[in-house]
Amino acid sequence: MKLENFNSSINKNNDNTVQQNERHPNLYEHFLGISISELAGKKVLNIGSGRTGLLEKEMARKNIKVSTISPSFANEGISGKEMRDAYSKKPFLNKLRGKFKLKDYQLDINTIASKIQDGVPLNENSIDCILALYSVPLYLENDQEKENLISEIHRLLNENGKASLYPIPESQKKLFSDMLEKNSMKFSFLEIPEMGDIVYQDELSYRLEIFK
Numbered sequence: 001m002k003l004e005n006f007n008s009s010i011n012k013n014n015d016n017t018v019q020q021n022e023r024h025p026n027l028y029e030h031f032l033g034i035s036i037s038e039l040a041g042k043k044v045l046n047i048g049s050g051r052t053g054l055l056e057k058e059m060a061r062k063n064i065k066v067s068t069i070s071p072s073f074a075n076e077g078i079s080g081k082e083m084r085d086a087y088s089k090k091p092f093l094n095k096l097r098g099k100f101k102l103k104d105y106q107l108d109i110n111t112i113a114s115k116i117q118d119g120v121p122l123n124e125n126s127i128d129c130i131l132a133l134y135s136v137p138l139y140l141e142n143d144q145e146k147e148n149l150i151s152e153i154h155r156l157l158n159e160n161g162k163a164s165l166y167p168i169p170e171s172q173k174k175l176f177s178d179m180l181e182k183n184s185m186k187f188s189f190l191e192i193p194e195m196g197d198i199v200y201q202d203e204l205s206y207r208l209e210i211f212k
Contacts, residue, residue, distance in 0.1 A: 167196025
């Protein structure tokens with residue numbers, strides 16, 4: 001699917017209401033280089049689920065063990081249980097549960113209402129893949145919070161784990177490189193323009209891949 005066609009295909013759910021602040025699985029594949037099919041049998045943490053957690057629902061349907069942290073809900077004082085309850089009331093989710101015969105569909109997702117700078121309440125070395133699409137510019141306001149994120153990625157990833165973050169602007173490449181080297185982590189930057197350039201006002205943007 002072409003990027004310019006994403007909006008027409010993802011902005012409406014099955015009851016034809018517009019979804020705001022959503023992150024469609026196709027966007028993860030385009031910007032993070034991660035497809036859901038690659039994650040089978042893995043434990044995944046997604047930082048920033050969007051308002052309706054579309055990626056997490058698709059992962060749960062495919063029996064991928066997924067946790068999602070939602071800083072925006074934490075900022076509003078909304079708990080994980082309240083998020084699950086709110087999701088389950090939407091008609092199109094009820095249709096999905098019926099279609100895939102998953103009575104506890106939403107309960108398959110470990111929803112964490114927490115701010116990134118407060119840490120992630122998961123065990124160390126417990127995650128195979130960490131995803132962060134738009135989360136760095138949306139939720140991290142200063143260098144200390146970015147350093148906290150890198151420390152948490154280091155703590156959570158298992159020996160063969162990988163994290164993929166987008167977008168990282170050109171001006172912050174050295175900052176992230178220094179933090180990653182401090183934590184003795186392997187990493188690489190891949191230039192990916194488009195949305196990141198818009199977020200950072202025409203500054204070049206990159207996908208950051210991190211390895212334990």
